[in-house]
Amino acid sequence: MASGISSTTSSTATGAATKTSSQELAGNFTQFLTLLTTQLKNQNPLDPMDTNQFTQQLVQYAGVEQQLKSNDRLDSILTNAKSSSAASATGFIGQTITADGRTTALKSGAASWTLTPARAATQARITISDAKGNVVATQTKALAAGVQTFAWDGRSTSGFTSADGTYAIKVDAVDATGAKVAVDTQVAGTVDGIDLTGTEPVLLLGTTRIPLSAVQNIGAKLST
Structure with a gap:
């Protein structure tokens, strides 16, 4: 784009x-x-x-x-x-950024989120929904403490390959005692546009929209 x-x-x-x-x-x-x-x-x-x-x-x-x-x-x-x-x-155009958020783009069968649980979770139910809020995939796994990447290949729970687009993740996690574990979610990508129509600039990562205030890290500018 x-x-x-x-x-x-x-x-x-x-x-x-x-x-x-x-x-x-x-x-x-x-x-x-x-x-x-x-x-x-x-x-x-x-x-x-x-x-x-x-x-x-x-x-x-x-x-x-x-x-x-x-x-x-x-x-x-x-x-x-x-x-x-x-x-x-x-100045963010062309930069790779990491920002707080649950929504990212699935492109060519690949999407990823950065998950940071407050502590180790023995069981985490990960739910992925499409832009209309429909659940397309679920997965249950353990999460170690600390920053980690969760990758999704676009396959739905029924086995079909999901179309490219915007998808959101939700993580419900518990520890060994059954207590809830908070999990921060972040998304990453390259900024290819800016939307200035609102009160706050919004960075565009393909179809993903990131408010400027949500940006956490900025990478090196990509060479053209």
């Missing part, structure tokens, strides 16, 4: 929504100023506006103005942060 970066008009929509909110605040601000000016012009000289009330209205005036300025600054900070995150994510 050719490497690439995908994006949509989500950032534009967000900017438009922010602009609309700012315009609404500005409109309220202008309306408040107009009302205050009219009130001052038409007040009874023999019974002028209460000082406390006038002060409260000025505080409201200052609050609206401050809110407008704060919104503009926050928008600028968020835009800069997202741009920085996107620029950082593009």
Whole structure:
């Protein structure tokens, strides 16, 4: 798959929504100023506006103005942060990574996960499901303590060869006493694209999607 970066008009929509909110605040601000000016012009000289009330209205005036300025600054900070995150994510293209996750791609009859049980498990039931959540294969085996690789050749429980695609693993493990053993799962692959349409960049490993925050290790960049 050719490497690439995908994006949509989500950032534009967000900017438009922010602009609309700012315009609404500005409109309220202008309306408040107009009302205050009219009130001052038409007040009874023999019974002028209460000082406390006038002060409260000025505080409201200052609050609206401050809110407008704060919104503009926050928008600028968020835009800069997202741009920085996107620029950082593009550097992952062509890199091999390991990330927390249960989903990986089966390609040409090969898929693998890295399993790390909290301690040795005398029995671990490993379940593999397709993209629709259908269970396609199960296996029971013991897991030693520490990091290890679990490879799947794509064969289903019924003996058929599964089609290439995205598959998820689930591990239910117990130790010799029958107590549950937590098993961390990781996936690895080469980044060939970036999806920037969401709030966080997503790395694309073929059909596998990895949030940038899930990346644990980065390998050397592959030569072309």
